[in-house]
Amino acid sequence: MEENRWFLSTIQNDFRAGRIDFDNTISLLEKLQISFDLIHVKHVFKKTLDKRKERTINIEDFRAIYRAIVHRLEFQELFRAYSINGKILSHSEFSEFLRREQGETEDCEKSALESILKYEPIEEVKKRRQMSFEGFIRYLNSEDCSIFKKHQRSVYQDMNQPLCDYFISSSHNTYLTADQLVGPSDLWGYTSALLKGCRCLEIDCWDGSNVEPVVYHGHTLTSKILFREVIQVIDKYAFMASDYPVVLSLENHCSPEQQEVMAECLRSILGDRLLTSTIGDTPVTHLPSPE
Known part of the structure; x- marks a missing residue:
């Protein structure tokens, strides 16, 4: 009951109009401070829409999406293994979890209390020094449980060497979302x-109709998308995750006429973001650095 009240009080204002779309769903998940994979969310959201034949969802749909994303089976199994009633972890039960599963050897009771106060979102539960399943999820998804080194989550390498000195995170056949022969380009x-x-x-x-270049896996049954729209998407999302340069690997099969259209798209859409000449006035002897 307390979890339901917390959940409703957190999101009810966003459902004043009754229904929300995908972008609002993402905003709501961020508001709930839940870590999630964007592709997974899109997949679950699409499955929900396919059932309803609509483009928006109601609050019960959102609950189902939330549970599908957050309530992972292994989390539930761990929670039930230590919770006597399967609903709440007491202070002592959570301390035992930290000792046996997390390998904490010193002052588990103090660590348990600190985590409860830090991660439990339901005030009534927090006051009783207990942890709900929602708090347990937040704890397991937190930095405190991450196996990765915190200082390596941001760029820590020397980024002032020539571009060719680095391994570059690259995507092959980026437009394909399924197989390479008959899958959709998206x-x-x-x-x-x-x-x-x-x-x-x-x-x-590749050459498209109406002198509009298209992007697809040539000589296959994959679907086609407009080159122009691809560049628009790149312009929108290029620097959301990183400020470092984006390299566009153009596998060009277009006629000279449609190559002109490609060039016009790159210039008009990307504008100042497109590097069209060398950087600075000094003679170039090597590639510029990522910086």
């Missing part, structure tokens, strides 16, 4: 790659 491929921090994207360019 702009989401570029959005997803850029949001993951990719700095090199592949664009396979």
Whole structure:
């Protein structure tokens, strides 16, 4: 009951109009301070829409999406293994979890209390020095449980060497979201790659109808998307995950006429973001650095 009240009080204002779209769903998940994978959310959201044949969802749909994303089976199994009633972890139960599963050997009771106060979102539960499943999820998804080194989450390498001195996070056939023979080409491929921090994207360019170049896996049954729209998506998402340069790998199969259209798209859409000449006035002897 307390979890339901917390959940409703957190999101009810966002459902004043009754229904929300995908962008609002993402905003709500961020508001709930839940870590999530954007591709997974899109997949679950699409499955929900396919059932309803609509473009928006109601509050019960959002609850289902939330549970599908957050309530992972292994989290539930761990929680139930230490919670006597399967609903709440007491201070002592959570202390035992820290000792047995997390390998903490010193003052587990103090660590348990600190984590409860830090991660438990339901005030009534927090006051009783207990942890709900929502708090347990937040704890497991937190930095305190991460196996990665915190100082390496941001760029710590020397980024002033020539561009060719680095391994560059690259995406092959970026436009494909399924197989390479009959699968769909989708702009989401570029959005997803850029949001993951990719700095090199592949664009396979072919002549399209109405003198509009298209992107697809040539000589296959994959669907086609407009080159112009690909560049628009890249312009929008290029620097959301990283400020470092994006390399566009153009596999060019277009006629001279449609190559002109490609060049016009790059110039008009990317504008000042497109590097069209060397940097500075000094003679160039090597590639510029990422910085």
